[in-house]
Amino acid sequence: MSTPFPFKTCAQVRQTLLDKQEIALLDVREEDVFAQAHPLFAANLPLNRVTADARRRIPRLDTLIVVYDEGEGLAQLAAQTLQGLGYSQVHLLDGGLQGWLQAGGEVFQDVNVPSKAFGELVDAQRHTPMLSAQEVKALLDKQANVVVLDARRFDEYQTMNIPTSISVPGAELVLRAAALVPDPGTRIIVNCAGRTRSIIGTQSLVNAGITNPVAALRNGTIGWTLAGQTLEHGAGRRATPVPEAQRLAAARQARAVADRAGVKRGRLADVLRFRSETTRTGYCLDVRTPAEFSAGHLPGFASAPGGQLVQETDVTMPVRGARAVLADLDGVCANMTASWLAQMGWEVWVLDDLQATDFSETSQPPAPVPPSPHRYRRPYEGTDNPHEAMQAYLDWEYGLVAQLARDGTHGFKVL
Template identity: 60%
Template sequence: MDWTPDDVRTALLARREIALVDLREEHPFAQAHPLWAVQLSPLRLEADAPWRLPRRDVDLVLYDDGEGLVDAAAATLARMGYTRVHRLAGGLDGWRRRGGELFRDVNVPSKAFGELVEHERGTPSLPAEAVQAMLDRGERVAVLDARRFDEFRTMSIPGGTSVPGAELLLHVRDLAPDPATPVIVNCAGRTRSLIGAQSLVNAGIPNPVHALRNGTIGWLLAGFTLEHGQTRRAAPAGPASAQATAAARQAAQALADRAGAQRIDAEQLARWQADPTRTLYCWDVRQPEAYEAGHLPAFGHAPGGQLVQETDVFAAVRGARIVLADGGGDDAGVRAPMTAHWLAQMGWDVAWLDGVPAAAHTATGPWRPHGQAVLPTPHAQRYRRPYEGTDAPRAAMQAYLDWEFGLVAQLARDGTHGFRVLQGCAQSAPWTTPTAA
C-alpha cells in the first residue's frame, strides 16, 4: 500500500513508530531528503535492516528518486519477514511536489537539533582568533575535543585533549580542576562542540565554558594550524577521580530527570524486551575499550556523543524506545543519563538502565550485530563530509557552515521535529580542587 507524504507527516506528528527509508546511496541521499529519512541502500538491506529495523511489523515507507529501487527492496524486506512495507507515493519528487521540506547532508536531525539548542540557549562560543590569542599568551586553557578519538588523531586544536562527548562531564573536573580555567569544547564543525559545551553548562560546571565556534573548520578558515597524530586523551575506560565522578553523577541524573528520561531497572528492561508492539534499541554508551572489556549481552555499542550525533543511524525507527547503559563500574550512572537527557529533548522515548552490577556484563569484544561486522560504506558510494580529513576545499567548508546556520529556519518550515530544548541550567555541583595523593 502506498503512503502519501501526508500519511508520513501524520505518523511523525502522532509519534507513531515509522521508518522512512531512502534507498539511494549515501551521496545522492545527502543532496536532498526529508528530515526523518534514514539512508539504507539495497546493498546493505540484508546486513543492516535486522539491527536498524529490529521489529518486523513496524511501518516501513520506502522511496527513491526515480531510480527504480523500491520494488526489489520491498521484495527483499518481505523475504526477511517485514510485514508492513509501504511505498512513498511519488517518491522523493512526490514529497517535493507536496511542499515537503528537503534537507542536505547527513545526520541532519542531530545537526539541526544542535543549532536549535544554540538558538534557544545562547550556547557560549569563542571564535578561533580568541582561543588562539589565549594560547599565545600562555594562559591555562582546557581544550577538550568531543569527537571520536580517531577523528582527534587525524587533526586537533594545538594542546587539545580527546574527551568524546559522553565523557566530558565525567572528566572535566579532573582536566580543569581550577574553576577559573576556561574550558573550550571543539569538534570538526558545530554540533558536537555545541552539544558538548551546553552539556557542561547544563550540568552547572563552575568553569567558564565555551564551544569553539565552527570547530576545526573555523580554525582552518582563520588561517591557523592544526596538530596531527596526537594521542592525548582522557582515560578511555576510566577512572575519573571519585570526587569528580560523584559530582558528575549527581548532575547527570538530575538533568535526565528534568528532561523526562526514565530510570529503569533490569526487570523493566526485560518487560520492554518482551513487548512485541514496540521497537526497542539497547545501546551501551561507553568508549570502545570499556565496552569490549565487558558489556550486557543484549546491548550494542554506540558511544554517547556519537549516538546524539547520529540518531538517524542508531535509531532508524522514529518513535521507538531507546535504553542506554554505561556499565556497572564505579563510574556508571553518568554517561547514560547525560546522553538520555539529550535524546529526551530530541523527542525520543528514552530510558537509562540503573542498578545492574558489573558481574552482569558478561559479553566481551567489539559489537557485531547478529554476528556480523559493521561494514563501512563503500568509498565510491560514500558522501564526503566537508569537515572530515585535512584537505577539504575552503569553499566547501564555508558552504557547510552557511548551511548549518540555516537549519533552525528549515526546522520551523518542516514542523515535524518534536524537539524541546531544556531551559535553565543546574546549580554548580559542590567542588574543591583535588589534593595531591
C-alpha cells in the same frame, strides 16, 4: 512472487511523525545522492545494504516501513528484499522523493541532519557561549588559563586537532571535566570538526552546572582552518581515570539534568519486560567506549558511544518513535546522553543500580562497513577539503533552524 506494495503519502508520513508513532522512512539510494536532498527523519539504507543491515537497524518485523527513491526503481527492489526478510508492513512513498516535494514536504541536505538541526536549535535558544578561532588561538599563544577538550571520536581527533587539545568524547565531558580541569577558574573550550558536537558538549557542561567558564570553539576545526591557523595531526592526549569522589559528583549532576529532561528510570527487569512487548521497537544501547563494551556488556545490548549516538540518531535508531534504553557503569554518560535524546523527542530510559557483574557478555562491536565509492564526502572530515565546501557547509548549518520551522515535524524541546 511478491505482492504489490501499498503506498503512504507525504501527508500520512508527516501525520505519523506528528502523532509520535513508530515509522522507519528509508531512503534506499546511495549515501552521496541521499545527502543532496531527503526528508528530515529519513534514514539512509542503500539497497545493497538492506539484507546485511535491516534486521539490526529495524529489529521489529511488523514495523511500519516506508521506502522511497527518486524514480530509479530501487524502492521496489528494496521493498521486495525487506518483504523477503520477513517485514510485514512495507510501503512505498507515493511519488518517491518527487512526490514528497510536490506535496510541499521540506528536504534537507547532508547526513545526520536531525542531530545537526537540533544542535542549531539548542544554540538558537540557549545562546551557547562561543569563541572564534582567532580568540582561542590568542588565548593559547599567551598561555592563558585555558583547556581545549575535543568532543569527537578519538580517531577523528588523531586525524586533526586543535594544538594542545585533549580528546574527551562528548558523553564523557561531564564525567571528566573536574579531573581534567581542577581549577574552577580555568576556561574550558569544547571543539569538534564543525558545530554540533561542540554546541552539545559545551551545553552539557553548562546544563550540569560546571562552575568553570565554558565556551565552544565556533565552527570547530573548520573555523580554525578557514582562519588560516594550523592544526596538529596524530596527537594522543586522552583523559586520565576519574577519582571515585568526582565520579559520584558527576553522576549526581548528570542525573539531575536527565530528570529535568524527562528521562525515565529502569532496571534490568524492565529490559526483560520491554523485550516481551510485540508492539514497540526498543534499542538497547551501551553508551560507553567500544573498548569498555568489548570487555563486558549487558546481554543483548549494542555498542553506541554516547557522543556519537546523539550525533547519529538516524544511523543507530532509524525507527523514529522507538524506545531507547541506555546503560553505562559510571552513572554519567548514559544520563547525559539520555538528556539529549529526550529533548530530541525520544522515549528514553536509563538503567539504574547496575553492577559490574551485570556486564557479563563479551563480544566485539560490528566491524565497520567498508567505505562505499558512493559515500558522501563530508566537508568537515580530513584535511584536504576545499575551503569553499567548508564555508558552504557552515552556511547550510546556520539555516537549519529555519528549515526545522518549515518542516514542522521535529518535536524537539530544548531545556
